Amino acid sequence: MSTLDPSQGDPSSPLKNNHPHKSRTIVMKFGGTSVGDLERIRNVAQKIKIEHDQGNRVAVVVSAMAGVTNQMVKYCFDLDTMPAMEEYDAVVASGEQVTSGLVAIALNKIGVPARSFQGWQVPLITDDAHGKAGIETVDGTAIKACLDQDIVPVIAGFQGVDRSGRIATLGRGGSDTSAVAFAAAIKADQCDIYTDVDGVYTTDPRIVTKAKKLDTITYEEMLELASVGAKVLQTRSVALAMREKVRVRVLSSFDKTDDSSGTIVVDENEGMEKELVAGIAYSLDESKISIRNVPDKPGVAAAIFGSLSGAGINVDMIVQSIGIDQSTNMTFTVSKGEEHRACQILDEHRKEIHFGEVSTSHDVVKISVVGVGMRSNTGVAATMFRTLAERGINVQVISTSEIKISVLINAEYTELAMRALHAAYGLDAEKEDC
Amino acid sequence: MSTLDPSQGDPSSPLKNNHPHKSRTIVMKFGGTSVGDLERIRNVAQKIKIEHDQGNRVAVVVSAMAGVTNQMVKYCFDLDTMPAMEEYDAVVASGEQVTSGLVAIALNKIGVPARSFQGWQVPLITDDAHGKAGIETVDGTAIKACLDQDIVPVIAGFQGVDRSGRIATLGRGGSDTSAVAFAAAIKADQCDIYTDVDGVYTTDPRIVTKAKKLDTITYEEMLELASVGAKVLQTRSVALAMREKVRVRVLSSFDKTDDSSGTIVVDENEGMEKELVAGIAYSLDESKISIRNVPDKPGVAAAIFGSLSGAGINVDMIVQSIGIDQSTNMTFTVSKGEEHRACQILDEHRKEIHFGEVSTSHDVVKISVVGVGMRSNTGVAATMFRTLAERGINVQVISTSEIKISVLINAEYTELAMRALHAAYGLDAEKEDC
Numbered sequence: 001m002s003t004l005d006p007s008q009g010d011p012s013s014p015l016k017n018n019h020p021h022k023s024r025t026i027v028m029k030f031g032g033t034s035v036g037d038l039e040r041i042r043n044v045a046q047k048i049k050i051e052h053d054q055g056n057r058v059a060v061v062v063s064a065m066a067g068v069t070n071q072m073v074k075y076c077f078d079l080d081t082m083p084a085m086e087e088y089d090a091v092v093a094s095g096e097q098v099t100s101g102l103v104a105i106a107l108n109k110i111g112v113p114a115r116s117f118q119g120w121q122v123p124l125i126t127d128d129a130h131g132k133a134g135i136e137t138v139d140g141t142a143i144k145a146c147l148d149q150d151i152v153p154v155i156a157g158f159q160g161v162d163r164s165g166r167i168a169t170l171g172r173g174g175s176d177t178s179a180v181a182f183a184a185a186i187k188a189d190q191c192d193i194y195t196d197v198d199g200v201y202t203t204d205p206r207i208v209t210k211a212k213k214l215d216t217i218t219y220e221e222m223l224e225l226a227s228v229g230a231k232v233l234q235t236r237s238v239a240l241a242m243r244e245k246v247r248v249r250v251l252s253s254f255d256k257t258d259d260s261s262g263t264i265v266v267d268e269n270e271g272m273e274k275e276l277v278a279g280i281a282y283s284l285d286e287s288k289i290s291i292r293n294v295p296d297k298p299g300v301a302a303a304i305f306g307s308l309s310g311a312g313i314n315v316d317m318i319v320q321s322i323g324i325d326q327s328t329n330m331t332f333t334v335s336k337g338e339e340h341r342a343c344q345i346l347d348e349h350r351k352e353i354h355f356g357e358v359s360t361s362h363d364v365v366k367i368s369v370v371g372v373g374m375r376s377n378t379g380v381a382a383t384m385f386r387t388l389a390e391r392g393i394n395v396q397v398i399s400t401s402e403i404k405i406s407v408l409i410n411a412e413y414t415e416l417a418m419r420a421l422h423a424a425y426g427l428d429a430e431k432e433d434c
Numbered sequence: 435m436s437t438l439d440p441s442q443g444d445p446s447s448p449l450k451n452n453h454p455h456k457s458r459t460i461v462m463k464f465g466g467t468s469v470g471d472l473e474r475i476r477n478v479a480q481k482i483k484i485e486h487d488q489g490n491r492v493a494v495v496v497s498a499m500a501g502v503t504n505q506m507v508k509y510c511f512d513l514d515t516m517p518a519m520e521e522y523d524a525v526v527a528s529g530e531q532v533t534s535g536l537v538a539i540a541l542n543k544i545g546v547p548a549r550s551f552q553g554w555q556v557p558l559i560t561d562d563a564h565g566k567a568g569i570e571t572v573d574g575t576a577i578k579a580c581l582d583q584d585i586v587p588v589i590a591g592f593q594g595v596d597r598s599g600r601i602a603t604l605g606r607g608g609s610d611t612s613a614v615a616f617a618a619a620i621k622a623d624q625c626d627i628y629t630d631v632d633g634v635y636t637t638d639p640r641i642v643t644k645a646k647k648l649d650t651i652t653y654e655e656m657l658e659l660a661s662v663g664a665k666v667l668q669t670r671s672v673a674l675a676m677r678e679k680v681r682v683r684v685l686s687s688f689d690k691t692d693d694s695s696g697t698i699v700v701d702e703n704e705g706m707e708k709e710l711v712a713g714i715a716y717s718l719d720e721s722k723i724s725i726r727n728v729p730d731k732p733g734v735a736a737a738i739f740g741s742l743s744g745a746g747i748n749v750d751m752i753v754q755s756i757g758i759d760q761s762t763n764m765t766f767t768v769s770k771g772e773e774h775r776a777c778q779i780l781d782e783h784r785k786e787i788h789f790g791e792v793s794t795s796h797d798v799v800k801i802s803v804v805g806v807g808m809r810s811n812t813g814v815a816a817t818m819f820r821t822l823a824e825r826g827i828n829v830q831v832i833s834t835s836e837i838k839i840s841v842l843i844n845a846e847y848t849e850l851a852m853r854a855l856h857a858a859y860g861l862d863a864e865k866e867d868c
Contacts (some may be wrong), residue, residue, distance in 0.1 A: 038512055075536055078472055080543040087542070090550045091535035094528040101525035102509055108521070109514040116524045120554065121599060165555055 025147070026051055027191040029061040029157065029179035034194050034253035035099050036066035038106075044253060045106035047194070048152060052112050057147045059186060060114075061157040061179040062103055064095025069172075085130035089159075089169045093119070096156035096175070104154045114152040117142065120167065124160035124181065132171035135160065135178075135240075140185035147186070155182060173234035180237045184244035191246050192262075193233060194253035199263035200225070200232050202427040203280040207418050210428035214278065215261070218268045221278040224370040224404045233265075241265060268372055276373035276380060277425040282414060283366045286316070287339040288396065291346065293327045293356030300353060304330070307349050313338045317366070317399040317408055327356075331397060333408060336362065364396065365414045368406040369421060380425075381405050387424040393417055459581070460485055461625040463495040463591065463613035468628050468687035469533050470500035472540075478687060479540035481628070482586060486546050491581045493620060494548075495591040495613040496537055498529025503606075519564035523593075523603045527553070530590035530609070538588045548586040551576065554601065558594035558615065566605035569594065569612075569674075574619035581620070589616060607668035614671045618678035625680050626696075627667060628687035633697035634659070634666050636861040637714040641852050644862040648712065649695070652702045655712040656682075658804040658838040667699075675699060702806055710807035710814060711859040716848060717800045720750070721773040722830065725780070727761045727790030734787060738764070741783050747772045751800070751833040751842055761790075765831055767842060770796065798830065799848045802840040803855060814859075815839050821858040827851055 028051065030044050044062075051058045063069075072092045076083045100116035107114035122142060126133035146153040157175030162168045170177055176193060183191035198213065200222065205211040217225075219242035226235040232250055241248045251262025294300055301320070308315055318332040334342050339360055346358050374380045384405055388395060393416070397408035409417060422428055462485065464478050478496075485492045497503075506526045510517045534550035541548035556576060560567035580587040591609030596602045604611055610627060617625035632647065634656065639645040651659075653676035660669040666684055675682045685696025728734055735754070742749055752766040768776050773794055780792055808814045818839055822829060827850070831842035843851060856862055 038509065041513065072532065075472065075532070076539055079475065079536060079539045083539040084542050084549075087535040087538045087550055089535075090552070091532050091539075094531045097528045097531070098506065098509070098525050101521040101523075102513060104521045105510055105513045105517040105525075108518055115518075116521055118524070118601070167552070 023055070024190070025057040025059070025186060025188045027059050027061060027179050027183040027186070027188045028194060029175060029192065030063065030103075030194045030253055031175065031196070032063040032066040032069070033196045035062055035064075035103065038102070040253075041099075041102050041106050044103060044194075045110055045112070047253065048103075048107060049110055049112050052152060058152050059143055059147065059182060059188070060103060060152060060154045061175060061182055062096060062099040062154060063157055063175040065099055068095040068098070086166050086168075089130050089133075089167045093156070093159040093167045093169050096158050100154045100156040104152075107152055107154070112152055113150060114154055115146065117146075117153050117155045119156060119159035120161035120165070122155065122160075124178070126160040126162050126168040126170070128162050128168075130162070130166075130168050133160065133162065133168040135170065135181050136163075138181045138185035140182070140187075143182065143186050170236075173237075176234040176237035177240055180241045180244065180246050180248065183246045183248075184240070189247065190249060191241070192249045192251060193237075194251060195232065196252065196254065197232060197250075198252035198255050198260055199250050200265075201279070203418055203422055204282065207282075207415050208280075208422045210419075210422060212427060212429040214263050216264050216266050217278050218372050219265055220268065220372055220403055221370050222265050224368070224401065225279050225281050238265065275371065275425070275427065276377055277369050277371035277427065278373075279370050280418060280421050280425070280427070281368045281370065282418060283368075284411060284414070285335050285337075286333045286364050286366045286408065287336045288331060288333050288361040288364050288408060289339065289342060289346075290329060290331045290359045290361075291355050291357075292329050292359075294330050295354055296326050296328045300355075301330070303349065303353050304346070304355075305332075307345055308334075308342055311341065311345050313342050313345070317397040317406065319397045330355075333364070333366065333397065363411045364408050365411040365417075366406050366408050367414075367417055367421070368404055369425070370404045372403050374403050374405070383424055384421065387420050388417060391416055391420055457489075458624070459491040459493070459620060459622040461493050461495060461613050461617040461620070461622045462628060463609060463626065464497065464537075464628045464687055465609065465630070466497045466500040466503070467630045469496055469498075469537065472536070474687075475533075475536050475540050478537060478628075479544055479546070481687065482537075482541060483544055483546050486586060492586050493577055493581065493616060493622070494537060494586060494588045495609060495616055496530060496533040496588060497591050497609040499533055502529040502532070520600050520602075523564050523567075524601045527590070527593040527601045527603050530592050534588045534590040538586075541586055541588070546586055547584060548588050549580065551580075551587050551589045553590060553593035554595035554599070556589065556594075558612070560594040560596050560602040560604070562596050562602075564596070564600075564602050567594065567596065567602040569604065569615050570597075572615045572619040574616070574621075577616065577620055604670075607671075610668040610671035611674055614675045614678065614680050614682065617680045617682075618674070623681065624683055625675070626683045626685060627671075628685060629666065630686065630688065631666060631684075632686035632689050633684050634699075634713070636712070637852055637856055638716065641716075641849050642714075642856045644853075644856060646861060646863040648697050650698050650700050651712050652806050653699055654702065654806055654837055655804050656699050658802070658835065659713050659715050672699065710811055711803050711805035711861065712807075713804050714852060714855050714859070714861070715802050715804065716852060717802075718845060718848070719769050719771075720767045720798050720800045720842065721770045722765060722767050722795040722798050722842060723773065723776060723780075724763060724765045724793045724795070725789050725791075726763050726793075728764050729788055730760050730762045734789075735764070737783065737787050738780070738789075739766075741779055742768075742776055745775065745779050747776050747779070751831040751840060753831045764789075767798070767800065767831065797845045798842050799845040799851075800840050800842050801848075801851055801855070802838055803859070804838045806837050808837050808839070817858055818855065821854050822851060825850055825854055 076088045104114040104116045125137045143153045157178035201211045203211045223238045248265040249262050316333045321329040393413045395407045399406045510522045538548040538550045559571045577587045591612035635645045637645045657672045682699040750767045755763040827847045829841045833840045
């Protein structure tokens with residue numbers, strides 16, 4: 001920069017711009033493992049410095065150091081199995097506070113002006129649902145003022161403040177949502193989510209070695225994948241990005257190569273060539289509940305599922321078998337953690353609804369195929385059922401959305417089914433040796 | 435309470451008071467060891483509940499869990515030997531935030547309504563001296579509103595917020611100062627400082643087994659004792675208590691007995707019978723610096739000590755020997771940590787001031803005798819010198835204030851001198867066997 005010939009600049013320009021390429025505003029978000037110790041915090045500072053030195057306006061959002069949030073949560077619940085969530089939030093939010101200060105110190109140390117922001121200093125205003133608060137408003141004024149002075153704001157993710165001035169947290173994984181919300185508030189050109197994987201894959205590479213990293217994925221696909229078990233991005237953050245049209249990129253904070261471009265989450269109409277199926281996800285956190293001899297008359301399903309949803313239990317896949325003798329069997333899934341309470345609630349309503357035996361099964365897996373291409377292609381479901389049938393895998397429950405098909409099968413077929421489907425949809429990477 | 439005969443109450447009273455004895459407002463402050471783990475936090479909650487159940491209005495101030503602040507300080511200085519102190523403060527203040535939430539949870543658990551307050555939520559406004567900020571104002575409105583609703587406010591000590599809204603900490607031991615400041619702001623009847631000792635002793639019981647716990651001590655005496663090495667209360671907190679006339683009590687949070695009344699710090703004119711000497715303190719954090727052949731003319735002492743104080747070095751005891759040949763020797767003490775820099779600064783000024791050899795000595799101890807009774811009794815100093823002389827202990831430097839005499843002696847005489855002085859001033863406890 002110091003060798004630039006001043007005559008090359010525009011002499012009529014009223015402002016001297018030391019950063020001729022300064023045009024992009026980027027939010028960089030670093031998760032817990034990326035800031036897990038001081039060495040990693042120094043590494044993160046170097047990554048931020050590279051973006052900053054390229055003349056970008058950089059805002060940073062950080063999580064708590066790996067393990068810290070779990071320790072704080074444990075403290076709270078060891079003291080009281082039902083702590084006041086306002087107090088829980090004050091305790092748990094401390095983790096991100098520490099990281100924000102430490103990253104600012106690490107940046108200053110290498111010559112990048114930086115300062116930390118807590119949620120209440122921004123402020124990021126939330127609703128009153130302490131422990132899993134929703135974002136109401138994000139005031140970008142202070143952050144933008146910081147960027148205008150070429151200072152990197154380092155924002156504590158996961159936290160905000162409710163309207164009465166009490167600290168609130170956004171729930172587990174909420175730092176992704178913070179990052180997207182800040183990107184929207186300051187109209188960032190991109191929101192880079194640095195994590196411990198180098199992007200979004202067609203499926204879990206630990207199970208399917210031929211899994212491919214995707215260069216792009218649509219918001220809708222990412223949303224479905226996130227909600228059915230792919231843990232790369234938190235579902236809420238994807239939904240927010242879709243609504244606010246924030247360009248999100250997922251990439252690794254540990255990748256040393258410069259061409260690690262990660263996966264960009266884009267709008268469907270950005271018109272890139274799309275595979276029929278973007279990815280295949282699985283979830284073992286499923287419990288199947290079957291009810292026998294349910295009266296086959298109007299209002300019964302409403303009574304059963306109304307009682308469950310009234311207790312806050314999320315029912316996922318539902319199937320009802322053809323009835324005989326004016327009764328039917330009903331099967332549905334809940335997460336494993338909610339099975340016990342679901343059965344309790346069913347028991348409480350047994351007499352008024354008059355159903356029979358309730359049985360549960362844990363050894364099931366939900367496998368989901370996701371892709372916006374499904375909208376215009378009816379063959380996706382047929383391929384799925386044929387592929388599974390050829391391996392002798394029985395489908396227990398099916399559920400579909402516009403761009404997703406999920407099946408519940410016996411958990412012992414997880415790997416077999418995943419690999420077969422990955423190949424059937426033409427997703428296998430062309431590797432020399434697998 | 436439930437057996438109270440309603441006819442005994444005042445039927446004309448417009449308010450029904452469930453707490454007929456509710457009259458006292460108490461601040462309870464718990465230090466780091468008192469809240470060092472969850473079991474101790476539960477213990478603290480029980481102590482608070484006892485005060486609250488007696489009908490008192492109780493506000494609580496807490497330190498970080500023992501060890502947490504040191505860990506946070508280490509993080510900051512490992513990243514940068516000179517971190518931005520605003521960031522240091524954001525990191526370090528997290529410790530008290532955690533404790534405030536946890537104590538509130540523990541209180542709720544045992545049926546005491548409570549809520550946490552961070553410094554910025556009060557707010558406690560500080561100056562800009564981040565890392566060792568001074569308190570400017572404390573707004574007691576929110577705390578008093580909390581007390582009026584019979585909710586126990588649990589305030590994060592040690593922290594506040596500067597006028598630009600950034601987190602600031604009050605320096606090590608600052609939670610004592612926070613507690614006194616809150617006691618003043620809400621006009622508390624008493625400020626109880628719970629710590630790991632059961633009160634203020636006539637001297638260090640680890641050295642002098644006959645040390646006695648004092649029932650009362652004056653602000654002035656406590657101030658002198660705190661400043662010369664007694665680590666029970668932070669000096670600033672005592673000065674603030676004296677200025678604001680806050681009644682401070684020091685007591686143990688581990689003492690299980692009910693009659694552990696600790697030591698009350700009182701105003702001198704409260705007229706209790708006083709010993710001539712209240713206590714004897716010692717400090718091994720002393721370094722003696724001697725300068726030979728200092729020109730014996732006006733302005734030289736000012737030049738030497740002016741250069742040191744300009745560099746922020748605190749010079750304590752000073753003695754100047756009688757000069758011969760128009761030059762003199764000068765001896766003074768600094769804390770051990772400042773010795774190296776003090777010598778550097780002297781070296782820089784050697785040529786302009788024209789002094790000779792500089793020598794240092796570490797094996798010294800400062801022993802201080804403190805008592806308001808000295809004001810009216812001239813025999814205290816004589817007793818001190820005679821007692822030391824009888825044991826063959828040479829006094830190297832002497833300094834005095836209105837209620838204190840300090841001597842610098844060889845460190846190997848520490849225990850001998852302390853025990854001899856303790857006996858000479860009639861402070862020894864009457865124990866059967868020592």
